Amino acid sequence: MNASVSLTNAQRAEAFTTEVRAHLSDLPADELDELLDGLGADLTERLNEGDALGDAAQYAEELRQAAGLPPRGPEKPAKVTVAEKFTSLKQRAADWFDATPGRQGFRGLMASLRPVWWVLRAVVGAWVALLLLRHPLVNGFPISFWSLVFTLGLIIVSVQWGRGRWLPQQWIVRVRDIANVAAVILTVPFLAAGWANISTPHYDYVVEEASTQGLAHNGGQVTNIYAYDCAGNLLDSVRLYDQDGKPITTMGEDESTAPDSWVQAEDRSYAHSFNPAARDAEAWNVFPLSNAPYSDVTGEAGTPAAAQPQKRELPPLSRDCVDPAASAEGSAHGAEEGDNPAAEGDITEGAKQGEESTPAEGATRQQQPADGSTPPDATTTSAVTPANQTTARQ
Known part of the structure; x- marks a missing residue:
């Protein structure tokens, strides 16, 4: 009340005019300005004369009716922006935390x-x-x-x-x-x-190129080597070296024994040992290696024996390949049937002696075995006397 008394009549009239304008805010701006033109001066004069201003809303309705304007419709709520909503939400949250001491302590903890x-x-x-x-x-x-x-x-x-x-x-x-x-x-x-x-455990499968120790072929480990000659025969006790003269083995650099092999047809694993010819020298570069199957009972490897390859023989590489076994057999047969210089000399000498000897002596030599033994009728033949020879000639 004291604040209202301290205002001048012009200020009171201006505040009243502002309230009336707010009640007529649905009207167009130019029409509103025309309707309220000079209202402040009239209200100031009335206040100077001691008249009261009354209610601003009722005064606005009287102006609306005097101007022949329709009554004010229901006011549409002002559209709230996102920023205003967010600000209101923060304010409501702050008010909720300030409601009790416990909430205030929780807010302090969250702030820290x-x-x-x-x-x-x-x-x-x-x-x-x-x-x-x-x-x-x-x-x-x-x-x-x-x-x-x-x-x-x-x-x-x-x-x-x-x-x-x-x-x-x-x-x-x-x-x-x-x-x-x-x-x-x-x-x-x-x-x-x-x-x-x-x-939850995770399993990551990473495919990497495996670095196989020893010998490898197409990504698989080589556990034994079988060599064949030109004619396709299996060779035994073949010694292998690389271009630098180093022994070629199926083992890795730090391995002391040859790797095991798995025979799919037998569903069995084999342990490898030295080639029989290289057992005393303990040379791992002599192939094929010996092998021994693991026991299904004890799990230990048996006594090493000669390894059996998948292919015992192969076809010759070309027509020029000669089988060493057949070549050796032919040489031996030729030696048995060939001309012997010593025997040929004996036969020639015997033929000459036969020509100079009598028919009976020649017959006797011809009947004598080659080994020098006396034939069964040698005694009878030698019993012929010169007289008998004469009688026979007569």
Whole structure:
């Protein structure tokens, strides 16, 4: 009341005119200006004369009726912007925390954890961004050198925003507020994904080129070697060396025994040992190696024996390949049937003696065995006397 008395009549008239204008705000601006033109001076004069102004809303309706205007319709609620809604939400939250001492203490605890939230907000944002960019995952998380650099950069920006820094323009403040809301919503799936990846084992299958020690062929390990000659015969005790004169073995650099082999047809594993010819010399580069099957009962390898190849012989490489066994057999047969110089000399000498001897002596030599033994009728033949020879001639 004292404040109203302290105002001048002109000020009171101006305040009354403002209230009337507010009740007539649904009218067009030019029509409203025309309707209220000179109202302030009239009201000031009335106040100087001691008259009361009355109610502004009723006065506005009287002006509306005097001008022949329709009554004021129901007022439409003003459209609330997103910023106003967000501000109202924050105010309501602040009022709720201020309601009780317990809520005030909880708000203080959360305020002390703001730096943690600043970091978590950046981590969640980096996680979502890298997933949208289809970054490769490691145990469910996009982890790499550049992803760590990107996450660290977001953490620095988030901390500076939390401290009220690096916000030169208002739109950046809006971006920060939107990021806060998005981070709050996405924190739940982020933590759920992290828990799922920690509690559930993951198996990553990585295909790498295996580095096989010893000898390898088309990616598989060579456990034994079988050599064949030009004619296709299996060779035994073949010694192998490389281009530098070093022994070729089926073992790795640090291995002391040859690797085992698996025979699919027998469903059995074999242990390898030295070739029989190289057992005393303990030379692993002599092939084929001996082998011994593992016992199904004891699990130990038996006594090594000659290894049996899958192919005992192969076709000759060409027509010029001569079988060594057939060649050796032909040589031996030729030696038995060939001309013997010593025997030929004996026969020639015998033929000459036969010509000079008598028919009976020649017959006697012809009947004599080659080994010098006396034939059964040798005595009878030698019993012929010269007289008998004469009688026979007569």
